[in-house]
Amino acid sequence: LNHQLKKADVILVMGSHDLRVAEYAAELFKQGWASWIIFSGGIGHIGDLLETGWSKPEAEIFAEVAHGLGVPQENMILESKSTNTGENFLFTAHGLAEKNLHFNSFIVVQKPYMERRAYATAKKLWPDKILIVTSPPISYEEYTQGSIHKDTIINIMVGDVQRIKIYPEKGFQIYQEIPSEVWEAYEKLTTLGYTKHLIDE
Secondary structure (H helix, E strand, O other), X not given: OOOOOOOOOEEEEEOOOOHHHHHHHHHHHHOOXXXXXXXXXXXXXOOOOOOOOOOOOHHHHHHHHHHHOOOOXXXXXXEOOOOOHHHHXXXXXXXXXXXXXXXXXXXXXXXXXXXXXXXHHHHHHOOOOEEEEEOOOOOHHHHOOOOOOHHHHHHHHHHHHXXXXXXXXXXXXXXXXXXXXXXXXXXXXXXXXXXXXXXXX
C-alpha cells in the first residue's frame, strides 16, 4: 500500500507465523511512532498452510520477541483469542473497550502480502479510525528465501487475491478494484495448481 508512517495512538500487530513482523513492530515502537503496542493473535489453525506449531497464542510469542528487543511490558496489550483478520480487529476493539481505552489512530503491522487485506478488513469494521498499514520492508525475492517455502507463500498470496475479490460481497471487507493484470496472474497461477489456500465461493 506504500502508506507513509505518521505518529499514531497505538501500533496494532497482527499475529502470524512470521516473527519478522514482531521484530519490525518493536523497532517502530522504539522509534517513537506510538506509545502503545497491541499484539493480536490466538493459536494458529491446525492443518493450515502456515500452522505455527506453537503451543502459545501468536500474541504471546510476538510480545516475547518485542520484549526481548526492548519494548516494555507495561506498554503492551495482548489479544490472544482471534483466529482470523476480522477477529483481530473485533476482539481488539472489545478488549480496549473493557479497559476503557480509546484510540483513534492505528499503525497496523502485517506481513507484506497481507497489507491490503488488513486495510480492507479494518476499513469495513473500523470505518472512522485513522489507519496506516505497514510491513517489514523486504523484497519479494528476499521474503521467499526465508523459512517458509516459496510455493506455500504463492498459494497464500493467490488465496488472498481471491478473498479480496469475494469478501466484500460477504460483508467482510471494503471493495477494492483488482487490476486486470493481477487477476490474469491469479487465473494463471490457479491453473498451475496454486489452489491450496482457496476457499469455496
